[in-house]
Amino acid sequence: MYQVIVIGGGYGGLRAIEHLYKSKDAEITLIDKNPYHYMQTESYGYIAGRFDITDVALDLEHWCRGFDERVKFICAKVRHIDFEKQTLVYEQKHIAYDELIIAVGARTHFFSFIQGLKAHSFGVKSLERSFGLRQAFEKRIYQKLTKEMIEREGDLHIVVGGAGLSGVEIAAEMAYMLKKYEKVLGSHVKEISITLIDASETILPGLDPYLIEKSQKRLESLGVNVRRGAFIEKVEERKIFFKEGEPVFYDFMIFTGGIEAAVLTKQIDVPKNSIGQFIVDERLHVGGKENVYAIGDCIELRDRSGSILPPTAQMAEKSAAYVAKEIKCKRERKENHQSFHATMDGLFVALGGNYAAGILYDRIKVSGILGFLLKKLVSRGYRLGLEIKVNAGYKKRIKR
Numbered sequence: 001m002y003q004v005i006v007i008g009g010g011y012g013g014l015r016a017i018e019h020l021y022k023s024k025d026a027e028i029t030l031i032d033k034n035p036y037h038y039m040q041t042e043s044y045g046y047i048a049g050r051f052d053i054t055d056v057a058l059d060l061e062h063w064c065r066g067f068d069e070r071v072k073f074i075c076a077k078v079r080h081i082d083f084e085k086q087t088l089v090y091e092q093k094h095i096a097y098d099e100l101i102i103a104v105g106a107r108t109h110f111f112s113f114i115q116g117l118k119a120h121s122f123g124v125k126s127l128e129r130s131f132g133l134r135q136a137f138e139k140r141i142y143q144k145l146t147k148e149m150i151e152r153e154g155d156l157h158i159v160v161g162g163a164g165l166s167g168v169e170i171a172a173e174m175a176y177m178l179k180k181y182e183k184v185l186g187s188h189v190k191e192i193s194i195t196l197i198d199a200s201e202t203i204l205p206g207l208d209p210y211l212i213e214k215s216q217k218r219l220e221s222l223g224v225n226v227r228r229g230a231f232i233e234k235v236e237e238r239k240i241f242f243k244e245g246e247p248v249f250y251d252f253m254i255f256t257g258g259i260e261a262a263v264l265t266k267q268i269d270v271p272k273n274s275i276g277q278f279i280v281d282e283r284l285h286v287g288g289k290e291n292v293y294a295i296g297d298c299i300e301l302r303d304r305s306g307s308i309l310p311p312t313a314q315m316a317e318k319s320a321a322y323v324a325k326e327i328k329c330k331r332e333r334k335e336n337h338q339s340f341h342a343t344m345d346g347l348f349v350a351l352g353g354n355y356a357a358g359i360l361y362d363r364i365k366v367s368g369i370l371g372f373l374l375k376k377l378v379s380r381g382y383r384l385g386l387e388i389k390v391n392a393g394y395k396k397r398i399k400r
């Protein structure tokens with residue numbers, strides 16, 4: 001038997017375990033600082049109040065129990081890795097590994113050169129922050145319903161900084177929900193405005209023009225103010241200043257403008273890029289170590305042309321499947337003839353309500369309800385696979 005440790009129960013970590021489990025001589029330990037798997041890809045709906053917490057969080061203990069005793073879960077934050085001794089340190093305890101997979105993801109990058117950004121805005125890369133954001137959004141809707149607030153405050157302004165995939169999805173879903181609330185709760189809700197800001201000359205920079213055009217049109221039809229080419233210089237309480245142009249007033253601000261690798265990567269002395277992601281080799285080894293791999297958002301991924309790919313759950317899962325195969329081949333003394341090539345099969349952008357735009361295999365373009373149904377099919381399929389294991393794990397637990 002050999003011991004595999006996976007740090008991080010996100011999209012990459014869980015997919016790696018599913019594949020590794022097929023090797024009968026692998027004993028796998030998942031370590032995550034949180035007791036749950038956070039489905040970030042659905043967080044736009046959670047923040048806007050359309051989805052519940054059960055749509056975005058799944059218990060990791062139950063999920064691991066859904067396998068046999070070869071899969072274990074430890075809820076703890078990994079603080080240090082000793083590559084020489086092949087051990088990890090968490091909560092003053094040590095654990096040894098034969099093979100290590102680092103899948104710790106990324107966090108919101110509150111750029112230090114934008115004064116006041118971190119202090120005055122919310123990120124969405126953790127459940128805790130999304131929860132805070134959802135409450136802030138609901139509080140504003142509640143406030144608008146109370147007469148006192150209407151008379152005292154006037155309009156409320158929500159600003160989303162960063163018009164990448166997550167910023168666009170959140171702005172669109174919030175705007176959609178406001179329209180829905182307006183019918184039921186009255187026109188005061190109309191006095192909540194949403195502004196989406198990006199420094200680029202386009203929303204969804206780097207993505208296909210089809211997705212950009214569809215998203216732009218949909219945001220406009222939902223009443224989102226889109227401000228492009230606006231470089232945020234400073235954020236004060238209730239006021240955002242730009243390099244050029246007039247400041248914007250806000251009631252609360254969400255920042256989705258960039259990511260940086262998780263904290264653990266900082267203390268690992270191997271080649272990294274400017275946002276702390278590991279620069280791995282073509283077999284996804286970290287620092288040239290034969291038994292240490294990294295996957296998902298904590299690595300820099302490039303396509304065959306050398307262009308950096310956006311961090312996605314899809315790439316986290318693909319890199320996970322590759323590493324699991326690589327470990328299996330190595331342990332069975334077979335050669336894996338393929339190195340890792342990052343290619344995107346497609347991408348869908350949720351644009352509020354039952355509307356999404358997407359591209360599959362660079363050719364098939366869909367939008368509207370069909371796009372939404374396809375996006376749902378992907379996320380439901382993913383979730384169903386996890387739920388089967390969670391249910392099995394839950395049943396085992398209550399039997400004991």
Ligand SMILES: Cc1cc2nc3c(=O)[nH]c(=O)nc-3n(C[C@H](O)[C@H](O)[C@H](O)COP(=O)(O)OP(=O)(O)OC[C@H]3O[C@@H](n4cnc5c(N)ncnc54)[C@H](O)[C@@H]3O)c2cc1C
Pocket residue numbers: 007008009010011012013031032033034036037038039040041042043044076077078079103104105106124125165166167169170262263264295296297298311312313314315316348
């Ligand atoms: C609003 C939004 C919408 C998105 N939409 C899409 C989409 O439509 N399609 C798509 O493909 N992608 C989408 N993404 C991106 C996608 O969610 C990420 O790329 C994906 O989560 C990366 O997976 P991961 O496994 O690398 O990291 P994560 O899912 O972030 O998981 C990392 C895990 O590591 C754990 N961890 C971190 N540090 C430690 C430590 N020191 N010790 C123990 N555990 C630790 C964390 O608790 C976490 O569970 C979206 C993201 C957002 C925010």
